[in-house]
Amino acid sequence: MSLLRSFFVTFIALVPAIAIASDNQVQPSPAEKGVVLYNQLKISSAIPYLKSASEAGNDEAQYYLAEALRKRNRYMTSEAQKWYEAAAKQGNYYAMIQLGRSGDDLCKRMNNCPNSIKAPVDWLRNARDLAQPRAEHGDAEAMYVMYEITLDRSWLEKSALAGNATAQYWMAIGDRQGEGFFLPGRRNASVGNWLKASAEGGNPRAMMEYAAYLHENSGDLETARHWIRTAAERGYESGVTSYGAYLAHAPERFGFEFDVVKGYAITSLLKELDEGGGMQSYVDEVLPEIAEKMTPAQLVSAEKFASEWKAAHPPLSFFPEKLGRQ
Known part of the structure; x- marks a missing residue:
């Protein structure tokens, strides 16, 4: 997928749904809490939780801590590299890939890259040595990792055919951007088929893309509404934003009942993302517009509905790419 060179994983490492803790609910672990905050783009808030879990030896936390540190500074720092290496030593091939890509990092142009225990090419070789046997034995995620390492689209297709929702999503995007060879009229159908498969596999980005595809190509608004609603229920920021707006007819596009x-209520949930993604300005603009259509009693009902929704659904998330480049 040369146009994309995705350098990241759409599967985004989904975190289990964490409801608001009560007396009879288990508090999320530091690693879970840190990844939730990371996925909400609350990088500074995520770091203390991720650091606590990293120091306890959790390799996923170590990886996300390294990502958070690198993103906060916009280049590979010695502390970020330390945690990438800690995760890589535990067999985390995402950390190996990021270490392997450090040769293209901004620190290279700044001439201040930290010393590494291995050269970038050796880290990539380690990632490949770990992933390839798993991929050859049918591991769909390992097939996708092989694609990320090699940029060989055949690995992407194998992963997609094996059911990996991330690979299915990127197959759709690649087909839409002109990759692959198709008989006349078949390319767009392939895009739709891959988006549908990815949405059914739980990819919230694909859910929103497939809803738009249906709107533009088939007029099947009932199914499109289903996927927008499902993306919102998964906590995807774009799904929540769209679902709330369409319910309030601000604007009306997919035929949702007013x-x-x-x-x-659903739009108000976005206030939780005040630190990340620039959502607060959207909330400040849209909520008053919706409120103008409401009575005081309806506003009270909306507050109750928002509280119940938040308790019953996963935390909001931007679902950033696991193998982020920026």
Whole structure:
């Protein structure tokens, strides 16, 4: 997928749903809490939780801590590299890939890259040595990792055919951008088929893309509404934003039944993302517009509905790419 060179994984390392803790609920672990905050783009808030779990030896936390540190500084720092290496030593091939890509990092142009215990090419070789046997034995995620290492689209297709929702999503995007060879009229159908498969596999980005595809190509608004609603239920920021707006008819596009109480309530959930993604300005603009259509009693009902929704659904997330480049 040369146009994409995705350098990241859409599967985004989904975190288990964590409801608001009560007396009879288990508190999320530091690693879970840190990844939730990371996925909400609350990098500074995530770091203390990830560091606590990293120091306890959790390799996923070590990887995400390294990602958070690198993103906060916009280049590979010695501390970020330390945690990438800690995760890599435990067999985390995502950390190996990021270490392997450090030769293209901004620190290279700044001439201040930290010393590594291995050369980037050796880290990539280690990642390949770990992933390839798993891929050859049918591991769909390992097939996708092989694609990330080699940029060989055949690995991407193998992973997609094996059911990996991330690979299916990127097959759709690649086909849409002109990759692959198709008989006339078949390319767009392939895009739709891969988006549908990825959505059914749980990829929230594919859910939103497939809803748009249906709107543009088939007019099947009932199915499109289903996928927008499902993306919102998974906590995907884009799904929540769209679902809330469409319910409140601000704007009306997919034929959702007007429900200003639910529309306001769901839109208000986005206030949770005030640190990340620039969502607060959107909330400040849209919520008052919806509120103008509501009575005081409806506003009280909306607050109750928002509280119940938040307790019953996963935390909001931007679902950033696991193998982020920026």
